[in-house]
Amino acid sequence: MNFERSDRFTARQKAALLYTSMLVWDPDGADDRVWAMLREHLTDPEIVELGSFIALTYGQQRVIKTWGVGHGELPGDPGAGLAQAGSER
Secondary structure, X not given: OHHHOOOOOOHHHHHHHHHHHHHHHOHHHOXXXXXXXXXXXXXXXXXXXXXXHHHHHHHHHHHHHHHXXXXXXXXXXXXXXXXXXXXXX
16 A cells, blocks of 8 residues: 555545545454554544445445446436425425
């Protein structure tokens, strides 16, 4: 992991990148060292928010890859959704 030795990132950014790396590539690698580094630079709510964002983004990328969708091939539809127009909950 070159980011850990790089001068381009702050210690906080390195903690976030390490967390990202663990979540994506090696969830079992999130050992006491990783958690200590995270808690040194991030609050628990920030760790949860970052983890949620990573999970959502990674999941989206996996779906896009599985579907074989290229950039710009699925334009957003402002009316898209599961609920019918005008329906109320």
